[in-house]
Amino acid sequence: MNDGLPDGWTIERVRTASRDAEAELLPLERLVVLEEHGHPDYTPLRPDLILSFHGLCLVRSDDDWYMGDLDTDGSIVCWSSYGTDLGEAIRGL
Template sequence: MDTGLPDGWTIERVRSASGDSEAALLSLERLVVVEESGLADYTPLRPDVVLSFHGLCLVRADGDWFMGQLDIDGSIICWASCGPDLGEAIRGL
């Protein structure tokens, strides 16, 4: 179930790096948007990986990781780009 994670990463490594023993890969079948400063509308993202950490999420789209929050309806609103490195993105949690 480590499909889509960068080379060298497993869900166990994600859990260890994040300190969240319940971190999980989520289905891509959900609305994912990013909030952009100064814009009234959200910009949709097309993620190829979604990781959940107790309500916070890291979403990879177009090679970059975005931090966001999992909504009750399963959608994700992202507010920050964390760059292309998963380890750096996890440290930003």
């Protein structure tokens, strides 16, 4: 079972690729926004998958993977799209 991960991916493969044995899927019930350079307001994202590892998060929204920080209140502020390929997004760490 891949828990909604892209075809060919499992949480074990994410852990291996990220070199974080504690990588995990996070619940979607949280505020997730994109902070865009030059824009005063955050852009809300609608994630369909959130991965957490190394204190960072990869958020999939509209088929793109966004990198962000998990805040203490559970919200995530993303700063950039890392493309549509999960493997490349993980390597972008």
